[in-house]
Amino acid sequence: MIIILLGAPGAGKGTQADLIGERLGLVTIASGNLLRENIGNGTPLGLRADAYMQRGELVPDGLVIDMVTARLKAPDVARGVILDGFPRTLGQAQALDANLAAQHKQVDRALYIKVTDEALLDRLSGRWICRNCQWSYHEKFNPPRVAGVCDNCGGELYQRDDDRREVAENRLRVYFDLTFPVIDYYREHDSLVEVDGDQEIEDVTRALIAAIEPQPARLAPPLKIETYA
Numbered sequence: 255m256i257i258i259l260l261g262a263p264g265a266g267k268g269t270q271a272d273l274i275g276e277r278l279g280l281v282t283i284a285s286g287n288l289l290r291e292n293i294g295n296g297t298p299l300g301l302r303a304d305a306y307m308q309r310g311e312l313v314p315d316g317l318v319i320d321m322v323t324a325r326l327k328a329p330d331v332a333r334g335v336i337l338d339g340f341p342r343t344l345g346q347a348q349a350l351d352a353n354l355a356a357q358h359k360q361v362d363r364a365l366y367i368k369v370t371d372e373a374l375l376d377r378l379s380g381r382w383i384c385r386n387c388q389w390s391y392h393e394k395f396n397p398p399r400v401a402g403v404c405d406n407c408g409g410e411l412y413q414r415d416d417d418r419r420e421v422a423e424n425r426l427r428v429y430f431d432l433t434f435p436v437i438d439y440y441r442e443h444d445s446l447v448e449v450d451g452d453q454e455i456e457d458v459t460r461a462l463i464a465a466i467e468p469q470p471a472r473l474a475p476p477l478k479i480e481t482y483a
């Protein structure tokens with residue numbers, strides 16, 4: 255099962271990826287988290303990616319494709335995976351398809367969490383992330399039980415540098431220019447399902463799970479039994 259989560263920065267992809275991953279027992283791979291880990295560990299990839307991320311630009315395709323391809327080879331991915339934040343360009347989507355096809359696999363669903371544009375900046379500016387497990391909170395819409403502390407693991411919450419207003423605005427511009435066409439790509443490949451992301455978090459999760467799980471077969475109407483007197 256290979257699931258892709260699409261949507262603008264602030265649409266709730268990270269939150270939903272963690273929730274549906276936990277419920278369906280699937281591993282989540284978030285390209286942004288992998289890049290931040292590389293930056294934290296001072297790897298050559300992290301050193302190259304850092305400047306792009308600080309400006310709210312995309313890290314070049316080649317670097318991100320190699321990073322995600324390597325992660326997809328790990329044994330924990332065998333049962334299935336939710337990809338959050340990848341692919342973000344048409345080039346990445348095509349590279350992913352080619353890579354999966356070589357292993358006789360394919361993307362099963364591309365789930366597009368659709369949120370009105372006005373809501374996005376508000377969502378980004380109130381966002382807090384756990385330093386330890388990367389769970390995401392919002393000071394207004396999804397606050398932690400104790401301010402500054404992660405409900406999931408007790409880790410410390412912090413605000414990402416690239417959620418600052420001017421960088422966040424650039425990330426949204428980049429999203430509309432480069433990532434929006436990816437939605438059409440999956441629509442043309444018949445794997446796209448749109449979900450209304452302006453609902454309560456729990457309702458979005460329910461809608462996403464309904465889009466992933468096979469629908470129960472329709473029951474045939476009860477047989478009409480004629481009785482003859």
Ligand code: AMP
Binds near residue numbers: 286318425
């Ligand atoms: P995210 O955590 O998904 O919001 O990503 C944060 C930043 O990481 C983005 O603004 C990009 O600079 C970089 N990034 C994450 N995923 C990708 C990707 N698939 N392609 C290029 N850059 C990415």
